Amino acid sequence: MTWSIARCAGCAVIALLLLPAPAPAAFGDRPLREGMAGEDVRVLQVLLTKAGFRLTVDGRFGPRTRRAVGRWESDRERRVDGWMSRDDSLALRREFRGPIDGHAPAREVEAPEGSVRLVRLGDASLAAGESHQALAPGGHAFPIEGRHDLGRSESNRFGGGRGHQGQDMFAGCGTPVRAAQGGTVRFAGYHAAAGNFLVIRGAGSGEDYVYMHLRDAAELAAGDKVTTAERIGAVGSTGRASGCHLHFELWSAPGWYRGGSAYDPRPKLRGWDRWT
Numbered sequence: 001m002t003w004s005i006a007r008c009a010g011c012a013v014i015a016l017l018l019l020p021a022p023a024p025a026a027f028g029d030r031p032l033r034e035g036m037a038g039e040d041v042r043v044l045q046v047l048l049t050k051a052g053f054r055l056t057v058d059g060r061f062g063p064r065t066r067r068a069v070g071r072w073e074s075d076r077e078r079r080v081d082g083w084m085s086r087d088d089s090l091a092l093r094r095e096f097r098g099p100i101d102g103h104a105p106a107r108e109v110e111a112p113e114g115s116v117r118l119v120r121l122g123d124a125s126l127a128a129g130e131s132h133q134a135l136a137p138g139g140h141a142f143p144i145e146g147r148h149d150l151g152r153s154e155s156n157r158f159g160g161g162r163g164h165q166g167q168d169m170f171a172g173c174g175t176p177v178r179a180a181q182g183g184t185v186r187f188a189g190y191h192a193a194a195g196n197f198l199v200i201r202g203a204g205s206g207e208d209y210v211y212m213h214l215r216d217a218a219e220l221a222a223g224d225k226v227t228t229a230e231r232i233g234a235v236g237s238t239g240r241a242s243g244c245h246l247h248f249e250l251w252s253a254p255g256w257y258r259g260g261s262a263y264d265p266r267p268k269l270r271g272w273d274r275w276t
């Protein structure tokens, strides 16, 4: 067979015609299901990974990808069928568009580190011994376990004149970050603006607790359970951040980019800080 193909003058052309057409390049151009492969499958896998659903990024839609799609569909309360309709793809892509942490890029560029008087607090070892174990009433813990502030300027606050959706609190790089309330991880991923970030649905409040600019990629994945005050990461400056700080958001039910809305977390943070 190989021999006859090698000797057949027209066979090269026929072989080319028999090759499958190249997959559409753009994610969302076609429904994606098990057995498919291509650049768009790879994009799907990258987005699912960013959303905190662990799988291998290899451009092949195998059983692991099908299971990850199913988990994503279930978490987002979509029809669970294990394949991506165009609608599914659009919805997934939308999760990673726009200013996730509300730091308007232009403003960040206009405000270099010096102009907002960022002062580093020193390394985390200085904060050692300042950790607190007691929990505030209502089942909350202050999200930074160590020396910190509650923001240094108006622009660190919710709103902040730029649609800032959370509170920026400065602490030494590496200071432990802990769950303000235990619950279930909804997202664990990376975003250009947010850096390494986590979204945890509080088991008691039903609200979403959002932690951004974490130093390291989370060891947690969507669906994992955490308890109140459990260490979930460390203060960092990943993403679009000037200086090590925790950007913390509170979202009313039904939560982060799922119909809830962000509200000023500062009053609650002050309360938790007093107790913990």
Ligand SMILES: [Zn+2]
Binding pocket: 101, 103, 164, 166, 167, 168, 247, 248
């Ligand atoms: Zn922020």
